[in-house]
Amino acid sequence: MVVSFAILTGCSNDPVKNDSSLQDDNNQIRNDMQTNVYFDRVAELGFDTKLMEDNGELVIVEGDIAFKKTDLGIGSKLGKTMQRKVSSLISTSNTNNIRLMVHSSMSGWNSVISSAVSAWNTSPYSTIHIDIVTSSPELTIYSDSATACPSGFQNLASNTCGLGAYSWNDNVGTTISINLDAPYFPTDAQKIYFITQEIGHTLGLAHTNETDGDFIGTTLWTDNNSLMLGGDCGSSKTLSSYDKKALSCLYPLPWGSSFVRYWNPTDCDHFYTAGISEIGYGAYGYTFESIEGVTFLTPYSYSTTPLYRFYHSGITDHFYTTDYNEGINAGYTYEGVVGYVSTSSHTNYVPLYQHWNANGGDHFYTTNPTEGGGDWVYEKIACYLFKAF
Ligand SMILES: [Zn+2]
Numbered sequence: 001m002v003v004s005f006a007i008l009t010g011c012s013n014d015p016v017k018n019d020s021s022l023q024d025d026n027n028q029i030r031n032d033m034q035t036n037v038y039f040d041r042v043a044e045l046g047f048d049t050k051l052m053e054d055n056g057e058l059v060i061v062e063g064d065i066a067f068k069k070t071d072l073g074i075g076s077k078l079g080k081t082m083q084r085k086v087s088s089l090i091s092t093s094n095t096n097n098i099r100l101m102v103h104s105s106m107s108g109w110n111s112v113i114s115s116a117v118s119a120w121n122t123s124p125y126s127t128i129h130i131d132i133v134t135s136s137p138e139l140t141i142y143s144d145s146a147t148a149c150p151s152g153f154q155n156l157a158s159n160t161c162g163l164g165a166y167s168w169n170d171n172v173g174t175t176i177s178i179n180l181d182a183p184y185f186p187t188d189a190q191k192i193y194f195i196t197q198e199i200g201h202t203l204g205l206a207h208t209n210e211t212d213g214d215f216i217g218t219t220l221w222t223d224n225n226s227l228m229l230g231g232d233c234g235s236s237k238t239l240s241s242y243d244k245k246a247l248s249c250l251y252p253l254p255w256g257s258s259f260v261r262y263w264n265p266t267d268c269d270h271f272y273t274a275g276i277s278e279i280g281y282g283a284y285g286y287t288f289e290s291i292e293g294v295t296f297l298t299p300y301s302y303s304t305t306p307l308y309r310f311y312h313s314g315i316t317d318h319f320y321t322t323d324y325n326e327g328i329n330a331g332y333t334y335e336g337v338v339g340y341v342s343t344s345s346h347t348n349y350v351p352l353y354q355h356w357n358a359n360g361g362d363h364f365y366t367t368n369p370t371e372g373g374g375d376w377v378y379e380k381i382a383c384y385l386f387k388a389f
Contacts, residue, residue: 041072083223083246084206084213091170095127095251096301098172100199101137105146106178109195112188113141116195119239120203121347125248128203129301129347139202141195144177153177161185161233164198166206173202182233189236193227196239200228204250205243207231216246256294257339259352259385261365262286267316268360272309274339292367293350293385295339302342302349307383309335315361320354322383342384349384 038059039052047061054060059067090098102113117130130139142149144156144163153163156179165173176198185191206213207230208223225240257274264271264285271286273279274295281288296303310319310332319332322343327334342349355364355376364376367385372378 038067038069038072042067083208083216083226083228083242083249084210085216085246085250086166086204086206086213088166088168089204089250090167090172092127092251094171096129098128098130099133099136099138100130100172101133101135101140103140103142103146103148105143105148106141109141109178109191112191113195115188115192116199118347119192119196120199120247123239123244123247124348125253126244127251127253127301128247130199139172139174139176139199141176141178141198144179145181149177150175156182158182161194162198164201166201167204176202184233187236190234193236193238194233197227200243203247205246216249254296254298254300256296256300256386258291258388259293259295259338261289261292263289264316268357268362269316269318270362270364271318272320272338272365291388292352292365293388295341295385297339299340302344302346302384303340303386305341305343305383306337307339307341309338311335312361317361317363319363320365320382342386345384348387350387351381352383352385354379354382 038054039049042052042059042061043049045067047065051062052059055066057069059069059072061067100113100117102110106113114132117132121129142153144154146154153165153175154177156163156177158179158181160179161182161184162176162178164176167173176195178194178198185194205228208226208228210230223240223242225237225242227235227237227239227243228246229235229237258276260273260276262271262273262279262282263269264287266285269286271279272292274297276288279286295307305322308321308324308327310321310327310330311317312319312330312332317332319327319330320338321327322341324334341352345351350367351369352365352367353369353372355366355372356362356379357364357375357377359375362376364372365382366372
C-alpha cells in the first residue's frame with residue numbers, strides 16, 4: 001500500500017503525509033484483527049463467519065441478527081475470563097465414581113467439603129459424581145501442615161491458600177492441600193468456595209482468567225461470575241451457570257431418552273416410552289402428558305438395570321418393572337427394554353412411583369409424589385429415574 005501510494009502521488013507529498021498514511025494502514029490492520037476477533041467470538045455461538053458483516057458497533061449475522069460488540073466482552077479482556085480446561089482430562093469411565101477422602105487433618109472441614117462436592121455432583125448434564133469415602137481414595141484433601149500431606153503440597157507459603165492437583169493419567173487429581181494458616185477462610189461460604197475451585201482443578205478445569213489451558217467451546221467469553229476465576233482467595237462465589245456448562249462440555253452425559261408419559265382415557269391406560277419417536281405427541285388414542293425422567297440407552301452410573309415394558313391386551317394395560325419374571329407371572333406380554341434405570345436412590349435420581357387402578361385396569365407411574373389418588377392406589381417405587389432437568 002505504501003509503495004503504490006508513493007508511486008501514484010510522486011514526490012510532491014511531504015514525509016508527514018506519508019507517515020500518516022502508514023499510520024492509517026496500521027489502524028486498518030488493527031481494525032481487521034479486531035473484526036476477526038468479534039467474528040470468531042460470534043462463530044463460537046454457532047454462526048457462520050461467511051454470513052457476518054461488521055457494522056461499526058455491531059456484528060450482523062445472516063442479515064438481521066445483531067450482536068453488540070460491547071456485549072461480546074472483547075478488548076481488555078481478550079484471552080481472559082473464558083472457561084478453560086487442561087488436556088489431561090479424566091476418562092469417561094472414571095468420572096461417575098470418584099472417591100474423595102477428607103484427611104483427619106481436615107476433619108473440621110467435613111461439612112464444607114461435603115457442600116463443595118455436592119456443588120459439582122448436582123451440576124447438570126455431566127457424568128461427574130464424587131463420593132466421600134473413608135478408605136481407598138483417589139483424591140485426598142489434606143491440611144498442608146499434615147505430615148501425611150505429599151511433598152510439594154506441604155507447608156505452603158503464607159500467601160498461598162491451597163493447591164489442587166490437575167486431573168492426570170485418565171484420573172482425578174490425587175491431592176488438594178489447604179493452608180489452614182491463611183487468613184482467607186473466616187466463613188463457611190469462603191471455605192466452600194475455595195474447596196469447590198480446588199476440586200474443579202482436580203476435574204481438569206483451569207482458571208477462567210488466565211490464558212493457559214484450552215478454551216472450552218460453547219461457554220461464555222466473559223464470565224466474571226465464574227467460580228474458577230483464579231487469585232480470588234476469600235471469595236464466596238458459587239458455581240456460575242457457565243462453570244456448570246463447562247463441566248457438562250468436558251464430561252457430558254451419555255445418550256439418554258426422556259421417559260415420556262401418555263394417557264388414553266377411552267382405554268383407561270397410561271403408556272410410557274423412551275423419547276417421542278414411537279408415537280410422537282400422541283397417536284392411537286394416547287395423548288402426551290409429561291416427561292417423568294430420563295432412562296439411559298446403555299447402562300450408565302447407577303442406571304444399570306433394564307426397565308422392562310409389558311402389555312396386557314385383555315385389560316389394555318401397560319406395565320413397567322425391573323423384574324422380568326414379575327411381568328411374565330402376572331400374565332403380561334413382554335414388549336422390550338425401555339432403557340436403563342437405577343433400583344436405588346442417588347443424587348440426581350428421582351423415585352418413579354407406581355399406582356394401580358383395579359377398576360380401570362391401569363398401572364400409573366409418576367415421579368411427582370403428589371399425584372395419584374382416586375381410583376389409583378399407591379403400590380411401590382418401581383425404580384429410580386435420572387432426573388429430567
Ligand atoms: Zn485455582
